[in-house]
Amino acid sequence: MTPDEFRRHGAELIEFIARYYETLSAGGGERRVLSEAEPGDVFNAVPPEAPEVGEDFAHVISEIDRVVMPGITHWQSPGFFGYFPASATFPAILGELLSAGLGVQGMLWQTSPACTELETRMLDWMGRAIGLPEAFLSEGDGGGVIQGTASEAALVAMVAARQRALDDRGVEETDRAALNGRLVAYASEQAHSSIVKAAMVCGIGRSNVRLVGTDGNLAMDAERLRAQVEEDARAGLIPFFVCATLGTTSTGAIDPLAEIVRIVRPTPSGGGGWVHVDGAYAGAALVCPEHRGMIEGVELADSFNFNPHKWLLVNFDCSCLWVRDRAALVNALSITPEYLRNTQSDAKAVIDYRDWQVPLGRRFRAMKLWFVMRHYGLEGLRAHIREHVRLAELFESWVRADDRFEMVAPRSLSLVCFRLKAGDGATRSLLEKVNATGEVFVTHTVIPFAGGGGEPVYAIRFAVGAVTVTEADVARAWEIITAHAT
Template structure:
């Protein structure tokens, strides 16, 4: 493909992308020219039946490649930008974000240090400061002091990095106490980290990677948040057993219910013991761009790190997960390795930031471009409107649930997430848990909307969370109609 064909094919690709979003926006209306079910209905292994088992020896025509997007790839796509996608959490896309990805691909820099592309590093620092200020983070997390931000690929990566930094900090503290390096290394076998039963599984996985013991603590049964006194008790219990607590994940907006942990209590409990507190606000952190929701940040000024996903709810295409630390030295102590081939005058001078020392891989993408494009294109006013729109839509759906005695709200609405059960009618030989699971499975099988299921305090619940930029009031009304219709069908068939 030469530059002239690229220009032509690029125009065609943009036109196809634009049509895709037009088609998505039209779903459920009389204007829909093509049906795009939210959830892909293909069977496992479908693609192996359609694609040759060997790579082609000779170049293929682009027309044939493009045609395969429609015939082979599109059927296997679950449409995360669909206006009736109410599942998991949203994964927002936007046209400015797409254009940012295009420019990032154009430059294709591997920005492991400042020298490899100064703009890549410096824009990232600026964007992280912009976002940190916009969501109300304490100034200690900004680059003007000892802290600063980096854009990781996901909140899961941020958690792993935080655990590794916490492990290194405690290791170094033991050396400072008089232990030899060998003795301090041996003590790492006693390191233990905490989350809750509602903490994202990334914390447990991060502990597996870092070879740190993990303990899931019980949450408050009324709001499903982790309490500071629970963390303090666990720390004291484990110290008495000869273990060494090093880390805890405290969450703002848990996956299952949108619960928020007791951040002030947890940071206060951890401070006397040098336990690293990482705030995982992967989903709900986006809502903090609205001043009325920044009260949930109380106590975060005493945490060690904070991260959230702009790619969930802030219109920035995956992957874009800003992470801030109050003292970047702990990251660089844990992650900095400088072989001779990476040495350069600017890095050696210490006056520039090398983000390779803040993350697991060496190479890194120019993620800041798309975030920069999105923030400038929407402005903080536009981003706040986006968040408030979905919170209002969830409130509308919750109102529908509250007015129908067949449904029981279990949690929420927390921001744009509500969980509910389908109440088993008296006289039917089925439990509420069983009926809720049947309705959940039937909703997704019906295909016009997509939701997810979880368990809270032994209760099977359905999660409903609007987040697509394309979702309008009509989609919320239609979604509740689907829930009612499916519920009626399931009960009638029992």
């Protein structure tokens, strides 16, 4: 493909995307949010073998509508209220385009200094924007890095925590692997599955993760954490890692970080456990000072993570991880073969982000952050969050005003969890009917319900977050929900 052909096909795809958003915003009417594809539909729309001879690219583009679009669930639709949002915005899409166009590999500083240094600066920008202490920024001993997902952030934090715990205890390299059986990690019962998955991957295993009970708001019960940590330490185990969740996936519950850090640092066993803060969803709200109560105590945490790709206008993937002591991360993940050595790295004059993550290679993801933060400005980011919180408050008020419904957990930021008082069967059936309309898409969870004596109940999660959503969309969603509730 020549540059001129690229100009032409590029224009076609830019037009395709622009029109896509125009149709999505047209009352959501033109497209069903949830794909109606059946298993195998897309697979079978594509022949079993690659073409022997190259095809006309205009023809390939023309097939997107036939092959791909019927299998798309429209995350960017104003009718999408499922899971957490995966916000895409035009500036972010353009950042991704430019990053792909430059085609640089940011594994080392030397392999494109801009890829590393713009990232360091953007993580400082974002860290300041959300009110992180200076200790987490690059000019001290800390710093930030873009990971692909919160799962990867949790994994590298856990691996760094293990390294530090064993370093502190002077354990020989050859004795370390067997000690995985004595390392214990903690998270709330409501924490994201990625914490248990990180334990499975890093080798301490599921059975060494303690899922600590929660309070009536489904946030971690700090006293139960304290008791469990003390019990494990007395049993000769090593409490080495605690994940505090800001905004659980089920209900957006906020763990009491200030209490958690006091319990964990130092642990009864002497060494300080590592406190990782998983703010994957709720961290975005920290751009607004009125939501910063949830990070009280963060100055004693070791790592902090949130995903701009969820609710802060940057398209997937962009998961920001900050650490207070970057050496702890690098000690756990660095390994330098000869073919990667170079003057600047040897002199330790630069950051090599490959030592902050599992992969070696990396894309130029900072470009998206640069485009998004400059386009919106901090004012724009705050306005975005506040509008979604306002819409969720409005939705909550409608739920509370309707006798057929009840909240099953406190609203958290832009997430409302509710159910029909008629019970699980009725609520599940309502969700199915609502999603079947195609106009809106909501997802569910099952959680202990204070109003039901702590028994698990089926609840609908209504997560406001699509970039294009308006009050009219939320009102229409409520109209559909109430229409099917009767």
